[in-house]
Amino acid sequence: MTKRIAICAPSTPFSRDDAARVMVLAAAEFPALELVFHEQCFASEGHFAGSDSQRLSAFVECANDPACDALWFVRGGYGANRIAVDALPLLGPAAHDKQFLGYSDGGILLALLYHARIGRPVHAPMPTDIRRAGGDAAVRRTLAWLDGSREGLEPSLDGKTPAVAFNLMTLAMLCGTPLMPDLRGHVVMIEEVAEYHYAVDRLLFSITNALASAGIAGLRLGRVSDVPENDRPFGCEVEDMARYWCARSGIAFLGNADIGHDIDNKIVPFGLA
Numbered sequence: 001m002t003k004r005i006a007i008c009a010p011s012t013p014f015s016r017d018d019a020a021r022v023m024v025l026a027a028a029e030f031p032a033l034e035l036v037f038h039e040q041c042f043a044s045e046g047h048f049a050g051s052d053s054q055r056l057s058a059f060v061e062c063a064n065d066p067a068c069d070a071l072w073f074v075r076g077g078y079g080a081n082r083i084a085v086d087a088l089p090l091l092g093p094a095a096h097d098k099q100f101l102g103y104s105d106g107g108i109l110l111a112l113l114y115h116a117r118i119g120r121p122v123h124a125p126m127p128t129d130i131r132r133a134g135g136d137a138a139v140r141r142t143l144a145w146l147d148g149s150r151e152g153l154e155p156s157l158d159g160k161t162p163a164v165a166f167n168l169m170t171l172a173m174l175c176g177t178p179l180m181p182d183l184r185g186h187v188v189m190i191e192e193v194a195e196y197h198y199a200v201d202r203l204l205f206s207i208t209n210a211l212a213s214a215g216i217a218g219l220r221l222g223r224v225s226d227v228p229e230n231d232r233p234f235g236c237e238v239e240d241m242a243r244y245w246c247a248r249s250g251i252a253f254l255g256n257a258d259i260g261h262d263i264d265n266k267i268v269p270f271g272l273a
Helices: 016-029 052-063 081-090 093-097 104-116 127-131 136-146 168-174 197-211 238-249
Strands: 003-008 033-037 070-073 099-102 120-123 163-167 187-193 218-225 253-256
Touching: 003 052, 016 033, 016 127, 016 136, 052 070, 052 081, 070 136, 081 104, 099 104, 099 136, 104 120, 104 163, 104 168, 120 163, 127 136, 163 168, 168 187, 168 197, 187 197, 197 218, 197 238, 218 238, 238 253
Parallel strands: 003 033, 003 070, 070 099, 099 120, 163 187, 187 218, 218 253
Antiparallel strands: none
């Protein structure tokens, strides 16, 4: 049976050439999947993939389409928070039966959906990963997941403890907002890209203080990549920062997570895998 996968852009735009590359890969290796790129993926208005209303409309249309089995966010960037609150009351019964997949800024919508118990949010590579060197592997991982494989799961998932995965900046933006889900008893996995070490430390301070009273099971640290060079060394590695702020806030530091803004980014279903 063919699975129909809708693709939209809640944040920033995609290119038709890259969409074609993803389509070719899917057709060659996953013939049971039908990918449908919404035209809105290619819209552009300033930083965004079209206006807020365009992005909201495309997301809601895809989420409420009963002919689609899953909704895949095409890429991150910024912009999902501008439509998330308005989207929630517009989501109908069909949205409850879908997987929603993405990461980075897409984590905003994954959090919203998990908070509202709508559908099955999944941290997973996105079509934009086709642009990375060796990015076929990342895109293939999500396509394989949609096709029924479980080989791409993050290896620390034990099937007993619920988990979530977020970009660190995205999670910090969620804290204290109506979009933040209840993470009691969850392992929280985090990753980051292109932030100075001092900014990562600041973000860890923010999220550990916010999560300290949430009763989480612990924190796992994914990869922090493409760190810009500052005018002086920070003097502390990222894992040391994570351990420090976890200890200060009384959160268990559980070690590493195999997630990040890279081609090795693994799949983390929100809740229990």
